[in-house]
Amino acid sequence: MQRFLLAACTCVLGFAAAIAPVAAGAKETVKIVFIGPLTGGNAALGLGGRNSADLAVQLHNGDAKAKYAFDMVKLDDQCKPDIGVQVATKAGADNSIVAGVTHYCSAVAIATVDTYHKFGLPVIVWGAVLPAITYGNDYPEIHRVNGTMINQNEQNAKLVTSLGYKTWVIIHDTTDYGKGHDEYFTKFLTQDGGKILADFGVGADQQDFTAILTKVKELNPDVVYFGGLTPIGVRLRSQMDKLGIKSQFEGTSGIVSDSYIQALGPISEGTIAFIDGAPIEKLPGGRMFLEQYAAHKYAEPPEAYGAYAFVAANLIMDAIEKVGPDRKAVIAELAKTKNHPSIVGPVTFDDHGQNVVPIVTAYVVQDAKWVVWQDSDYAKGKRKLAGQK
């Protein structure tokens, strides 16, 4: 008799516990992961992306109409491929994580595609621009909201040749990212009639560039192009100044960051670079994003790719709201993404999960800020770049 009563009580309690959350109206919590370089030389961009993705989650959780409450796990890939694979494995193996907003560094993103495919974890890349991440494989798990370096370098070559420059020296880092930039920029520049005097590869954590830059000084090109990330961009520009090299300096999306300007101070003036997408302030959703970001008082600015991390997080949450917290269902749902509204414009994934982003924006550093090229004094002729008549 006692045992029967005990069993009955347990059943009733268990049943009550099971229906209590539903009865109280609590939402089911779903876990998603954010992976980016939270420490190391590119931390500024990683933290900007993390904060932006977190903002998306906070705004979504504040919406009473949402079916699910989201919890974002944040992992640090340190911009190192081996660490990236470790954290990707950790996220993929954790079955409670449904999807991921992943990677700023291309070298890491390309290393982890196989890991996400192995675990069937749907991910959306928010900052890495290497084309091979989406086009080098047929994995349905991999998507990307930002553009690739192909467009960037095409526009880059067009703009700088139109400014009257004739000769270049290309410096690039030896990761897949740097080599990709080297390949595409060389191709487009030669097409547009630019002459490449020399091409140098440098290690991703190299400190001293004085030997290479002395050679550059000897060759005296009009422009020095750098395909790589902010830490090396800073060192190169600083050592160029030390050696008295007067060539114009230009880079890629890898150096568009506030940390570039902060580290160099006045030396950063006049640097040209390109990123995908239209400037965030000009888009209708962009102002809302910046206002909400400021209202949430994050310690670090969103930086160049924060808006894309925001969009990626929202895409994932919208997909989960529609089909539930199931990895396979989310993959199927993301594949159907067509003209999905977002703060960077309508997002459409092609057959490789790549968002078709036609716009590339040129920027120039003016008065310690990255200013859109068209709006700058340089484009209007009020100020001159290095070597311009």
Next chain:
Amino acid sequence: MDAGVLAQYAFNGLMLGVIYAMVAVGFTLFFGVLDVIQFGHGDVVMAGAFVGLATYLGLGALGIAVPAFAVIVVACAAGFTMALAGAFIARYLVLPLRTAPAFNTLLVTLMLGSVLRELVRLFYPNGSNPQPFPRLLPAAAINLGNFTLRLDSTILLVTGLVTIFVVNLIVRRTRLGLAIRAVAQDSETARVVGIDFERVVLVTFAIGSALAGIAGIVYGLYYNEVNFDIGLLLGVIGFSAAVVGGLGSIYGAILGGFLFAALQTIGSVALPVSSAYNNVFAFAIVIMLITWKPTGLIAEPASERV
């Protein structure tokens, strides 16, 4: 190639070389006096740079902003703190292990290097990110054709050379130096003639580590950036330079340091392969040199009574 460009290469090589030489001299002093390789020496350079950076920030907080004054205070702080650190390492890590197999000291100092690196990475604010180092020296420059001679780089080069010269002077011309050389030659006999062995070892480690601390400041002022892991490669290069030059000989360490810098420069620009292979080239040549002359280019004359 015109004279200006050649001069620029030479100057760059000298700057790199003086930093490597300062690290190599430390290695050679420690080996000379105690037959010990202090594998954490590169990280002592890094620690010196960070102590200097913290001192500068402290001065800033106190409102002292005169660059000339700041640079002297920063250099002294780094040198002095690292001297204390060196004496501490000698007293508590190296001396107690001098009767143990040499392998143990090697391991312990290697681990010490790791500990220093991780302490900075974890406990210095934002330690895992590269830290901008202040520009404290005048930036005036004169252009001699293709060669840009900058005042701040020249000051750093001269400082580096002078400190190495001073250390050499101490070792060659003072009584303390005589005691150091005596202990290096034969510690038993040195003790018999009344030299305080422990004191000499502590002072030697202090001098070598102070030199490393100043090397850290020179590095920071030259590149305007320091990072928690600059000690790794610097330690390896400094050690190789000391070995190539001849472990135990200060002139050898200086030669080794400048030689390595020259090899790196040649590897960056004068070879048909990509400039990213400069370290591969430099280390390959160093391996060949050590294989050809195992005791170094300026080998210490040693005699053994049989």
